[in-house]
Amino acid sequence: MTEPAYLDYNATTPIAPEVVDAMLPYLREHYGNPSSGHLYGKRAAEGILRARGEVADLIGADADEILFTGCATEANNLAIRGVARALRDKGRHVITSAVEHPSVTMPFKRLEEEGWAVTELPVDEFGQVRPADLQQALRPDTTLVSVMHANNEVGTIQPVTELARIAHAHGALFHTDAAQSAGKISVVVDDLGVDLLTLAGHKFYAPKGVGALYVRSGTPILPLLAGAGHERGLRPGTENTPHIIAIGAAARLSREGLQRHAVHLIRLRDRLHRRLAEVIPELVLNGHPEARLPNTLNVSFPKVSGAALLEAAAADVAASTGSACHTEGDTPSGVLGAMGATAAQARGAVRLSIGIMTSEDDVDRAAAGLVTACSNV
Template identity: 55%
Template structure:
């Protein structure tokens, strides 16, 4: 990061583009401008690098290239998965199961489907933000056609038992979708190991540009189109492909695949160092999320006796995310912390720190000192 800017500990919000991604995209800015649907040399070259990107994304997920559909990002992928499958299977049933801690890109399509006559069950989570597969199983009905549970939570990092949920669902003929926007590139994600039918990827969580993503669609999965036009992307996502950013996503996937083995323990060491420094200074602080089954880069901490607005104001040289919003005398905590049962007076002082590819140990240690000073300052003021 540039000198003079805050230490960036908000990689779950978005990631900077990897230099290799930028370099891979350069030809699309300078010379490769053809339409991949064109049959002349310009179009064939564009098609070639489009399919290379598809192969790279598929390799990261353990999928086949033809099962990757490029989209504009995680939100579109989730909408396509939920609405596409629900509408395609409405003759078999109109019941969907999801969780209370999903990203709005899943919750909002579910609410929209309810307006179309679908019934949605929102299962609870435990104090660690973990979905119990038995609760999901108990929610299944004879008319359940789709279950969508996120792979990992974007706020607290808890990794969900998707494999067990998928096994229970598949035994009943239920389609399984998982929003893996926060997981892909941080942990190993294999569609066959998980047993899912659909999986969401968001480029900007993966050191690719904003505005590009992918949806893994297992061959044979029933899907209705939610967009209409020409026949690109198996007819599921019409429109001329965003070649520039798709190439970036492909390179981001290739880099992640090459680096995951080394990057996972490095991220975990950085996260744990920050956690140790903060909890040594504030043993009364609360860790949110599962202590073990969570993303290696994610740390959600509640500091009792503080509020996030004052905390963030006291630490302008650290970029982090808030777990609550404070306005005058009202505090609105996140739906995730609320579902986990975090007391309001604790949740109002929650910050999420997420390290990433360009985080250094000295960044974490400097940030810890800044955060410690901010917490003490806010407590002295209140």
């Protein structure tokens, strides 16, 4: 029996073969502690330095503005709670959006429990924050705004450049979670105008267990953990050298193939949409029709549960109804609810996300399996 077509790249990606090759010497030969002064430590430290530069090049940053973390969740927590704590004497009002990943919403909830005032911005029917809503929400004591770059469920890209400009005009810092966008579309920190930006290695063909946080030079931020002076004293703990090497290699591959990969992703995403819509005219596209990730197709099937549909089509396609970090089950997506989707639309939603290793055969097989399942469930 052949394995189903993998269309869950927004949950995680396979590790690129070139990334595995880059990691292996640091698992076998270059095992020294990067903080050690001898040859073994220096070799590891040199590898980390190269990787820091490669990640910086992906987003147009300086190498010393990149901090390595264990994952995007850690990076988001460090950005949000670290900045809020550093600026707590200036103000205790922070702002986020209604469609964030749990690794953003939960740190804001923690801040709220600790006495901060939190404003959650609504979104329009496409999942975008309205700049006018941010303008209205800002207060003299606002210190931080955090709005994701691209949504992990529907793929909608936020107007981050405009949002950051508005925040800065009111004296607030701006953080964006770019876990889903980095490696798929151009992400340049100066173009976006952000002060902090989160990356997740396993979303662009590096292993799970490594992330990065861009912190613009001069940004006030405090560490969450106490320890030694690793990562400018903001993330103590011996560096995970093989995984850092991996995210560096993945960043280089993503930067070099960005335009070519985007063409491939859009072509297959749109082919998949056509295959489904031709047979199921009631199919509803969720998210922005244009300002969205090139690899993400979130659609609602009529008169069916998305979870039941995927279970019925499991032999042909591996996908999800939403974020892998939300509670599993047949619970409608909170993102779609924030967008104003009906209960039936939210319940019938399926997220289909493709990658650079996806083929036309994968797309066609997945579409056929979903169409058959839709008529049988």
